[in-house]
Amino acid sequence: MANFYETGPAKPVTESVRVDKVTPGARARHNIRAAAVILFAIIGLIPIFIMVVTAFKTRADVVAVPPKVLFQPTLEGFVFLLTERVVLPPAALAEKKQSLEQLDWMERVAMASGQTITGPSDYVRRLWNSVIIAGISTLISVFLGLLAAYAFSRFPIAGKDDLLFFILSTRMLPAVVVTIPLFLMYRQFGLHDTHLGMILLYTAFNLSLAVWLLKGFIDEIPKEYEEAALVDGYSRMQAFRKIVIPQAATGIAATTVFSVIFAWNEYAFALMLTSEEARTAPPSIATMLGRGGIEWSAIAAGSLGFLIPVVIVTFILRKYLLRGVTFGAIRQ
Amino acid sequence: MTSSAQANVSSPVRAEKPQRKQMSDMTIRNLFIAPTLLLLIAMNVFPLFYSLYLSFTNYSAIARKAPVWVGIENYVNILTDPQMWQYFNTTGKYTLLTVSLQVVLGFALAMLVKEKFAGSGIVTTLILIPMMLSPVVVGLFWKYMYNPSWGYLNWLMGFTNPSVAPDWLASSWARKSVPGLALFAVVFVDVWMWTPFVMLLVLSGLKAIPDYLYEAAAIDRASSWFQFWRITVPQVAPLLMIAILFRTIEALKSFDLVMGMTGGGPGDQTEVIAVNLYRKAFLGQWQTGEASALAYIVLIIIIAISNLYVRYLNRLREG
Incomplete structure (x- = not known):
């Protein structure tokens, strides 16, 4: 710490500087703790590692007994x-x-x-369906969610808390409860097994998350920014477009990611509400089990291809992850 | 809040375009909220009431007959069927096991990652990967891991001879049947997948505890055991409760993972309610009315449990 004033902090302080925490014993405990975490992480990631390995194996190597560690x-x-x-x-x-x-x-x-x-294979088409359905439903739900979140955050609304709770509660419904009536409804309106039907459904399900998440972020943008803009002659819409949206950019990004993850991984609805035309990838990875013996390497490859985009995005946005899993209930 | 009328009066020095007729705040508010509410009502509220109605009928989605009102017959049938009670029992066991294991492990893990060390950010994110996967894909992949002859799990555990090794998903060990093994195997995967979630929530709770509480305790020579029970646990409790609530709801309706791994088998050992519901509603039977009744029972259970949790949570926050 001696030359701190000349050089500034060279690297982030990663350990406690409290007096009772710099003794050799405390240092040792710190290192043991770090080692334990890394050990945990490694154990937890073994299955992922095996998934990666399996994806690159041949059909024969996958079912070798005992499992092959070295392979072409x-x-x-x-x-x-x-x-x-x-x-x-x-x-x-x-x-x-x-x-x-x-x-x-x-x-x-x-x-x-x-x-x-x-x-x-059919899988290519289903993957494409996944891209379309997840993509469009995410765009719509983030857009609508942004509008609603802004309104909830800035305007007085009768029964606001009840409405917000209602919005959140729609996400807690078990998929199976709403699927049966949706199935009948969709069949009636010809939405069964269509892209539009799935997009509407995923949009509705993501919307609850989007509203909560974005409201949390918008609440943190000081109202005074917009009020200043209004005084300067912006209309409410201009203030929303030019001040609120840029300020909420990280929130929008985080919401997008969570919506994409949900729509991308969703299985139950897709299984029950699509059959051929609009079926997405997750249920079709599952049906790959049926044909001509189980192609484990194909399943692993499919899982891996499915995982990679999500992991990349997770790494980029890891700071905002927490808000997403708690529906914005937590401020960081 | 500044009303737009006032904004109009103050001369628009910086307005770039000629002034258009401005919408009032109320119009904007209604325009902004309406699409969300309409969509949610169409996709969630309407189906909810529709399925309530169906649960009192004998409707079958593939029969070309109009639904006939049968009163509470469906509910009576479900609640007097011993097999259904067994499925409820399985779901309860599954929920209890997964949630308690996740809480213990997640808490321990969060305590470990609480203090930063070199590379802790990356490691923490890596730990989170399992929960980013698609549950059905996870289920399928673990089916491969659990395979008694070429699966990695037995091999990693040192079972080289398949005839004496456990066949997890078939609930047998060395060719003898061990009931409950398959359920345990599914629970294990659920724990693997969702412990990081509990960890993430507990971690954020831990990080929010002000240091001075521990410093004061250290000055008073409080043991670390005492510090843990009197400072850490009460401070983290609200977030831990949120984690437990979310995990409980998810476990009660868990479908993807079980479907991917066992499809309810062997026999009906892992037949949780959501899987049975799917079978009732769509596979072979198409008993839409009875399935709706079952769905409603699940919904009522979930609402009841959420309410209990939320009450307890509010007490924690106030107290």
Whole structure:
């Protein structure tokens, strides 16, 4: 600490400087604690690590007994996930091997197990459905949520607390309670197994979270900013657009992430309310179990591909994570 | 709050565009809230009442017959069926086991990560990864992990011979049936997945405890045991209760994970209510009326439990 005034803090203070916490014993305890946390993290991440490893194994390696630790990595899982294939008879296979140079990498991977690609799998379409449904429903719910959150935060509303509780409570309903009537309703209006139906549903479910989360963030923007702008001749809408929205940017980002995660991972509704046209990826990963033996590497590849975007976003927004899981109930 | 009328009077020096007719605050408020409320009413409130009505009928979604009012027959059928009580029992066991394990482990983990160390931010985020996964995918993947011959779990635990190793999801150990093993296996995965969530909430509670409380206790030579029970636990209690509430609700309606791993099997050992509800409503039986009644019973249980928690929480906050 001696040269603190000259150099400033060189690195963040990561340990306590309290008098009773700098003794060797306390230092040792600190290190043991850190080691325990890392150990916990490693144990917790073993399954994720195995998932990554499995995604790069061949079909034979996946079911090797005992499990193989060292293996030749392959993209077979990913190729199997994304394509439909047929097994080639040996003659045709040998013939095809001649023209190995002209094949693209996917074909070559498939050929390693004696198959040829006949087209993209259903999974590609379902993944695309997931992207559309999760994307659009997130955009709408964040937009509507922002409007409602602003109104709840700034204007007097009769029975505000009750309304807010009502909005939150819609998310606590078990999926199965609302699915049956929704199923009937959707069938009546022709929304069953449509993109629009799923988008509406996910929007409604994310909206409750969006309102709560964004209200928390907007509450923290001082009212005086807008009032100053109003005095300067902005209309209420201009003040909302040019002052509130930029100030709430992190809140909007965090809300977006949580909405995407929900819509991206959702399974129960998708299973019960879609069948073919609008089915999303999670229920279709599950049905992959059925066809021609279980393709574990494809399942692992699908899970991994599903996980990566979420993890990246989590890392970027980890500071705001807490608000999301508590519906904004906690100020940080 | 400044009304827009006043804003109009004060000469608009900085208005970029020619003044349009401005909406009043009330109009804006109503415009902003209306879409949200309408959507929630259409997608949540209406279905809720509709299924309340259906729960008193014998409707089946695939029969071409109008619903016939049968009074409380569905409720009576469910509540007098010993099998349903068994499913409720399974769900209760599942909830109790997962939530208590998550609370103990999550609390311990939060105590460990509370003090910063080099790289603690990254490690904490890494610990959170399991809860970002899709539950059904987690379920499927753990099915692979649990496989008695090529699964990693038995191998990591040192069981090399499949004939004497546990077959977790089939509830058998060394070819002998061990009832409850499958439920335990599912509970284990749920705990693996959601302990980080409890940790995250407890951690934020721990970080909000002012240091001076501990300093004062240290000056008074209070033991760390005493500090833990008299400072840490009461201060974290409200957030811990929120974590418990959320986890309890989620556990009561858990569907994805169980469906992905066991689909209720073997037999009906892991048949939790949500899975049974799905079976009743959609698979084979299509008993829409009875399923609606069951859904309502679940809803009432969840509301009752939430109310208990919220009351207790409010007492904690006041006291």
